[in-house]
Amino acid sequence: MSKQEQHWEKSRGLLFITLAIWFVFSIGIFLFGAEMNEVTGPFGYPLTYWFTCQGSLGLFVVLIFWFANRQEKIDEEFGFSERGDD
Amino acid sequence: MIKGNFIDNLPKVYGIYTGGFLAFIIIMAIGEQMGMSKYAIGVCFVAFTVFIYALIGYLSRTAQADAYYVAGRQVPTVFNGMATAADWMSGASFVAMAGGIYFKGYGYMALLVGWTGGYVLVASLLAPYLRKFGCYTVPDFIGTRYGGNTARLLAVIVLTVASFTYVTAQINATGTIASVALDIPFEYAVYVGLVSILLCSMLGGMRGVTWTQVAQYIVLIIAYLLPVFWISNKMGAGFFPHFMLANEVARIGELEQQFGIIKNSPENLAMLKEATKVEPGEAKWVLSGITKAHSEVNATPWKFISLAICMMAGTASLPHVMMRYFTTPSVKAARKSVGWSLFFIFLLYSSAPMLATLSKLSLMDPTLPTGIIGKSIAEVEALEWYQNWNQAKLMLVQDFNGNGLLELNEFFMGGKAVVLATPEIAGLPYVISGLVAAGGMAAAMSTADGLILAIANAISHDVYYKIIDPKAETAKRLVVARVLLVVIGVAGATVSAMGIKQILGSVIWAFDFAMSGLFFPLVLGVWWKRANKEGAIAGMALGLLSGTAYLIYLEAYGGAEILGIGQATFGIVGASVSLVAMIVVSLMTTAPNAATQRMVDEVRVPSGKSILGKQH
Numbered sequence: 001m002s003k004q005e006q007h008w009e010k011s012r013g014l015l016f017i018t019l020a021i022w023f024v025f026s027i028g029i030f031l032f033g034a035e036m037n038e039v040t041g042p043f044g045y046p047l048t049y050w051f052t053c054q055g056s057l058g059l060f061v062v063l064i065f066w067f068a069n070r071q072e073k074i075d076e077e078f079g080f081s082e083r084g085d086d
Numbered sequence: 087m088i089k090g091n092f093i094d095n096l097p098k099v100y101g102i103y104t105g106g107f108l109a110f111i112i113i114m115a116i117g118e119q120m121g122m123s124k125y126a127i128g129v130c131f132v133a134f135t136v137f138i139y140a141l142i143g144y145l146s147r148t149a150q151a152d153a154y155y156v157a158g159r160q161v162p163t164v165f166n167g168m169a170t171a172a173d174w175m176s177g178a179s180f181v182a183m184a185g186g187i188y189f190k191g192y193g194y195m196a197l198l199v200g201w202t203g204g205y206v207l208v209a210s211l212l213a214p215y216l217r218k219f220g221c222y223t224v225p226d227f228i229g230t231r232y233g234g235n236t237a238r239l240l241a242v243i244v245l246t247v248a249s250f251t252y253v254t255a256q257i258n259a260t261g262t263i264a265s266v267a268l269d270i271p272f273e274y275a276v277y278v279g280l281v282s283i284l285l286c287s288m289l290g291g292m293r294g295v296t297w298t299q300v301a302q303y304i305v306l307i308i309a310y311l312l313p314v315f316w317i318s319n320k321m322g323a324g325f326f327p328h329f330m331l332a333n334e335v336a337r338i339g340e341l342e343q344q345f346g347i348i349k350n351s352p353e354n355l356a357m358l359k360e361a362t363k364v365e366p367g368e369a370k371w372v373l374s375g376i377t378k379a380h381s382e383v384n385a386t387p388w389k390f391i392s393l394a395i396c397m398m399a400g401t402a403s404l405p406h407v408m409m410r411y412f413t414t415p416s417v418k419a420a421r422k423s424v425g426w427s428l429f430f431i432f433l434l435y436s437s438a439p440m441l442a443t444l445s446k447l448s449l450m451d452p453t454l455p456t457g458i459i460g461k462s463i464a465e466v467e468a469l470e471w472y473q474n475w476n477q478a479k480l481m482l483v484q485d486f487n488g489n490g491l492l493e494l495n496e497f498f499m500g501g502k503a504v505v506l507a508t509p510e511i512a513g514l515p516y517v518i519s520g521l522v523a524a525g526g527m528a529a530a531m532s533t534a535d536g537l538i539l540a541i542a543n544a545i546s547h548d549v550y551y552k553i554i555d556p557k558a559e560t561a562k563r564l565v566v567a568r569v570l571l572v573v574i575g576v577a578g579a580t581v582s583a584m585g586i587k588q589i590l591g592s593v594i595w596a597f598d599f600a601m602s603g604l605f606f607p608l609v610l611g612v613w614w615k616r617a618n619k620e621g622a623i624a625g626m627a628l629g630l631l632s633g634t635a636y637l638i639y640l641e642a643y644g645g646a647e648i649l650g651i652g653q654a655t656f657g658i659v660g661a662s663v664s665l666v667a668m669i670v671v672s673l674m675t676t677a678p679n680a681a682t683q684r685m686v687d688e689v690r691v692p693s694g695k696s697i698l699g700k701q702h
């Protein structure tokens with residue numbers, strides 16, 4: 001397998017992990033919205049309510065930065081990262 | 087004071103700008119104490135901020151194609167994040183989102199999840215690859231990846247349908263704010279709004295829009311957060327509302343139990359209709375009552391999830407967002423920049439539910455001095471703020487049961503009032519209301535600029551330059567681009583002045599249109615090498631047509647919802663058809679040639695030259 005193919009395979013793996021986490025917090029948990037709302041979540045808010053106003057939103061922010069860092073590492077590993085600053 | 091080039095000095099420039107704006111707020115506050123009129127404060131806020139944006143727009147003027155289309159590809163990640171956040175958060179996000187949460191609760195929160203979750207798709211599936219591609223516009227990617235003018239033209243059509251739906255609402259919002267703040271009729275105010283919008287974008291294109299959007303973000307975020315924190319502290323609800331309102335949320339739940347959430351009977355609603363009757367040509371009342379519990383789950387999983395899916399896929403396909411990531415210096419920067427965008431959006435979105443909570447509790451709780459539910463109707467009608475907002479047709483009380491006391495189901499309010507009136511109800515000085523007007527104006531202007539530019543650039547670059555006259559010189563191209571900018575702006579303003587916004591439907595449709603036609607052609611263009619021109623054409627055309635057909639079936643023929651897919655989520659129909667059509671047609675026709683396959687391989691690698699040249 002060429003270097004390029006290996007790079008793409010790893011990138012695709014990262015994409016799947018990212019999308020899996022995204023799926024859980026944008027879709028998965030809301031399948032159980034009513035049940036989850038009975039539980040007290042962070043800061044004392046009902047759990048589903050908390051996810052809709054802060055939890056999922058904040059998690060997406062963290063997820064994107066995590067994804068960006070991981071992808072950069074993959075690019076560096078195969079020598080595909082760009083030179084120069086960002 | 088400022089040496090070296092502009093980009094290196096950005097933190098300093100915008101630091102001074104923010105300081106200056108805060109100083110301006112303080113001067114206005116002092117002016118208010120010294121007896122400055124409310125009207126004068128409102129005019130100063132709107133005029134001062136719009137003047138600054140226009141100045142930035144003028145200073146960013148350019149005669150170069152890459153500066154005009156992609157801001158010279160040198161916008162640093164954090165600043166591009168701010169610009170995207172302003173580009174993204176529309177007048178509706180600013181003015182109506184807290185109101186939507188206030189009245190509809192959980193069912194509406196799907197929009198919050200969708201409008202943020204979409205950025206994960208932007209970051210992981212699209213933005214870095216389109217940046218590597220080096221295109222100027224979204225149809226530029228479609229046209230080059232799939233080849234041929236038909237695909238390019240179809241992408242322009244989908245883009246225009248989606249963005250134009252959205253832009254009229256934005257011009258309308260700038261008109262509404264300008265008409266209130268400057269006290270002029272709406273028909274003229276719309277054009278005042280339009281001129282302000284065009285001042286930011288005409289001379290500098292994307293470069294001008296970028297630097298004004300950063301300035302607009304700073305204004306709108308201060309204008310949103312300052313009142314939320316102030317109200318929370320004034321009510322004694324907690325100095326950091328986001329972490330400290332659990333008791334308030336629980337208290338609203340108790341009060342809802344105590345007062346009872348009652349659906350009004352048809353007779354009551356008929357009474358309400360009678361009370362809000364207007365002469366033809368007069369402004370209409372926009373009112374809702376509380377019919378949903380504040381923090382309870384009041385929508386079925388599918389209703390919530392389907393709406394969230396549409397907003398997420400729509401976010402990833404709306405060109406005015408995507409094209410912001412073409413302006414970063416590198417692929418790496420594009421990825422990071424999506425994170426910053428969402429961070430800056432998060433600051434406002436996570437505050438909207440808190441504002442809704444504070445606003446609701448301050449009106450509902452009889453133990454608070456501002457509480458009105460349970461008080462006598464006469465007492466409420468004598469309140470000064472009630473009279474102001476009643477005159478603005480955003481508040482109304484009705485004594486349905488004739489007991490002389492205000493019940494929860496007898497109080498009606500417009501969704502906008504949550505953002506606009508809560509500072510006044512909580513007893514904040516008027517300067518805050520002026521600030522909120524400036525913030526709303528900034529939010530609507532920044533989004534309108536992004537959208538008008540997206541449409542005009544697509545037509546000037548993809549239709550005029552790439553299809554009609556590929557030999558055109560830069561100067562001529564930029565003249566065409568600017569003329570189109572004005573034409574599209576005027577068209578949007580005319581439609582919104584005619585008040586036929588209702589015909590164009592809601593802003594949410596823009597997401598469904600974009601998702602129907604563009605989501606899969608964009609994503610598969612990067613992620614599926616086998617996708618070819620015929621497949622993309624089928625995907626775009628059939629996606630847009632089937633989505634639109636389903637919408638017409640629902641709206642014009644009153645058809646029954648299929649699988650619980652309503653008018654707000656018709657994109658699910660469009661996108662599904664688009665996906666199937668694209669795969670089937672691609673597989674039935676020949677695979678893309680070797681050159682195209684190589685191009686896709688190159689797009690997947692961040693280093694090396696972009697596919698399209700720096701100037702093209």
